[in-house]
Amino acid sequence: MKEASAGTLESGDILVRIAPAEKPGLDVHLESSVAYQFGEQIKQVITETLNGLGINDAVVDATDKGALDCTIRARVTAAAVRATGKDVWAD
Amino acid sequence: MNTLEERKALIEATAQRMGKEIHTESPAKATEPRTALQHESPKLVSLEEAIRRTGLRDGMTISFHHHFRGGDKVINMVVAKLAEMGFKDLHLASSSLIDVHEPLIEHIKNGVITRISTSGLRGELAKAISSGIMQEPVVFRSHGTRGAAIANGDIHIDVAFIGASSADPMGNSCGYSRSENAKSICGSLGYALPDAQHADKVVILTDDLVPYPNHPASISENLVDYVVEVESVGDSSKIASGAIRDTKNPRDILLAQQAARVIINSGYFRDGFSIQTGSGGASLAAVKFIREEMLHQGIKASFALGGITAHMVKMHEEGLIGRLVDVQSFDKVAAESLKNDPMHQEVSANEYASADEAGSATHLLDIVILSALEVDVNFNVNVLVGSDGVIRGAIGGHPDTAADSALSIIVCPLLRGRIPCVVDEVTTLITPGSSVDVVVTEYGIAVNPRRPELAERLEAAGLKVVDIHALAQRARRVIGNPAPLPFGDKVVGVVLDRQGRVQDVIKSIG
Numbered sequence: 001m002k003e004a005s006a007g008t009l010e011s012g013d014i015l016v017r018i019a020p021a022e023k024p025g026l027d028v029h030l031e032s033s034v035a036y037q038f039g040e041q042i043k044q045v046i047t048e049t050l051n052g053l054g055i056n057d058a059v060v061d062a063t064d065k066g067a068l069d070c071t072i073r074a075r076v077t078a079a080a081v082r083a084t085g086k087d088v089w090a091d
Numbered sequence: 092m093n094t095l096e097e098r099k100a101l102i103e104a105t106a107q108r109m110g111k112e113i114h115t116e117s118p119a120k121a122t123e124p125r126t127a128l129q130h131e132s133p134k135l136v137s138l139e140e141a142i143r144r145t146g147l148r149d150g151m152t153i154s155f156h157h158h159f160r161g162g163d164k165v166i167n168m169v170v171a172k173l174a175e176m177g178f179k180d181l182h183l184a185s186s187s188l189i190d191v192h193e194p195l196i197e198h199i200k201n202g203v204i205t206r207i208s209t210s211g212l213r214g215e216l217a218k219a220i221s222s223g224i225m226q227e228p229v230v231f232r233s234h235g236t237r238g239a240a241i242a243n244g245d246i247h248i249d250v251a252f253i254g255a256s257s258a259d260p261m262g263n264s265c266g267y268s269r270s271e272n273a274k275s276i277c278g279s280l281g282y283a284l285p286d287a288q289h290a291d292k293v294v295i296l297t298d299d300l301v302p303y304p305n306h307p308a309s310i311s312e313n314l315v316d317y318v319v320e321v322e323s324v325g326d327s328s329k330i331a332s333g334a335i336r337d338t339k340n341p342r343d344i345l346l347a348q349q350a351a352r353v354i355i356n357s358g359y360f361r362d363g364f365s366i367q368t369g370s371g372g373a374s375l376a377a378v379k380f381i382r383e384e385m386l387h388q389g390i391k392a393s394f395a396l397g398g399i400t401a402h403m404v405k406m407h408e409e410g411l412i413g414r415l416v417d418v419q420s421f422d423k424v425a426a427e428s429l430k431n432d433p434m435h436q437e438v439s440a441n442e443y444a445s446a447d448e449a450g451s452a453t454h455l456l457d458i459v460i461l462s463a464l465e466v467d468v469n470f471n472v473n474v475l476v477g478s479d480g481v482i483r484g485a486i487g488g489h490p491d492t493a494a495d496s497a498l499s500i501i502v503c504p505l506l507r508g509r510i511p512c513v514v515d516e517v518t519t520l521i522t523p524g525s526s527v528d529v530v531v532t533e534y535g536i537a538v539n540p541r542r543p544e545l546a547e548r549l550e551a552a553g554l555k556v557v558d559i560h561a562l563a564q565r566a567r568r569v570i571g572n573p574a575p576l577p578f579g580d581k582v583v584g585v586v587l588d589r590q591g592r593v594q595d596v597i598k599s600i601g
Contacts, residue, residue, distance in 0.1 A: 011507075011508055012508040012509075033508070034478075034479070034508070034509045034510060036479050036480070036574065036576055036577065037478070037479070037509075037573035037574050037576065038509055038570070038571070038573060038574070039574075040574060041571050041572075041574075065508060066507070066508020066509040066510060067508065067509065068506075068508075068509060068569060068570065069571065
């Protein structure tokens with residue numbers, strides 16, 4: 001795995017950066033304009049998406065500007081594909 | 092004979108009977124040319140001298156207007172001077188406060204300002220107040236309610252500081268200037284007019300001191316005690332973007348189309364109707380669609396009210412709108428029109444929207460298009476406090492126009508990013524649902540059950556009328572369930588209704 005990112009800082013989007021972990025497990029850092037109400041939910045979506053892709057050890061830095069869950073999954077997936085070089089969309 | 096000499100005894104007797112003195116000849120009259128006097132006046136003093144002469148004391152109420160919006164320089168300048176002069180415990184009653192007034196945070200912490208009355212708060216100042224830096228809660232009123240409160244004494248203003256784009260040494264003042272040295276323009280001074288009429292002392296600050304007479308004037312010299320010449324009262328470029336900017340946001344255009352269709356099919360779209368719109372993208376775009384239909388059907392409006400925009404000015408100049416009734420000019424085009432067009436009339440906050448004045452313009456308003464931060468399933472609207480619990484807006488004329496108009500239409504998207512705009516219960520109650528008729532979203536139009544005839548008309552016109560509960564459910568399905576906000580127990584804000592009664596309170600947060 002190498003460092004990679006996906007997304008933007010536009011309103012309604014999320015910028016996700018993924019880097020190799022120095023210790024086991026997912027280390028998710030989140031800054032969000034809706035952190036009060038949705039912080040835990042967003043972290044959960046990020047974790048579930050990465051686990052679903054088989055990524056269990058990584059450092060994730062996410063800057064959220066009010067993205068919906070579908071957007072978060074898409075950005076996390078794109079960042080993961082770029083970080084691992086493993087194209088999950090390929091048949 | 093009946094000469095003056097012979098009447099002397101009679102004059103003395105009459106004077107005695109009336110308890111008046113007897114006329115004596117005046118000393119010789121002044122004969123110098125008066126042109127010099129057009130440039131001077133005993134009222135013309137420095138800011139510090141003006142403050143001293145007003146008799147302002149600790150604990151008193153000072154007032155301001157916000158017609159320069161983000162470009163205002165008067166509030167920060169005057170409060171800094173008051174702090175320097177050692178004043179404490181002042182009540183700041185502004186028509187509104189915005190991002191640019193962030194320096195007030197220091198003056199609050201230092202005890203210069205201990206109470207605030209306003210229509211809104213934004214930016215860092217709003218965040219600081221939401222976090223609880225003040226002992227006394229901020230008192231929020233609508234523009235009409237503030238005007239009424241000043242007139243009925245609920246707000247007693249000791250000294251009003253009014254920024255004006257031109258003034259003569261006697262105090263005749265305007266929100267624009269006809270001189271070639273004009274530095275600023277804000278157009279209407281509507282929110283400052285109740286202050287000028289009712290404050291014990293009135294200080295005009297101007298960045299264009301012109302010779303007497305600065306007529307026609309918004310504020311007459313007979314209301315003005317002191318005139319202070321300053322470098323700048325405000326940056327006019329920050330009132331709004333100068334030119335008409337049409338939104339390219341497809342969601343705004345959809346919302347605007349739907350709002351226009353609601354109006355056209357509401358039963359209120361008929362010759363001589365009156366309308367008020369906001370300055371938001373969807374609101375401006377709606378005006379465009381309404382204009383097309385007015386041309387198509389040959390319908391003309393009698394007046395447009397409120398924050399006047401370049402769009403409204405254009406329609407007035409085309410002959411589609413008879414009069415512009417302007418409490419606040421939303422852009423430079425509107426401000427220039429107010430200066431140049433006698434059919435574009437400035438009105439005070441009371442004439443605009445006071446609940447106490449039967450003749451205030453809102454009472455004669457057919458249709459108003461308004462925005463919202465949140466609308467709830469009972470049609471209650473919040474325009475003041477964000478969904479994160481932090482104050483970030485202004486009441487403005489929202490509850491005034493919604494309550495008084497025949498048809499109030501709220502235009503808002505279902506979601507802004509992850510923030511839902513249609514919710515189960517608004518964070519803060521600003522405009523009661525009883526005065527809100529229609530909510531337009533991109534997922535359908537909700538009509539208040541109090542107005543079944545409206546729902547019928549809109550359905551008959553083929554519009555998608557939906558239950559507002561369905562909209563709230565739809566929003567929740569997309570975003571999930573928000574965690575409860577970490578509100579504190581301290582009351583940082585009080586919302587008064589149009590009768591000056593306590594309608595809601597805002598708790599501290601963060």
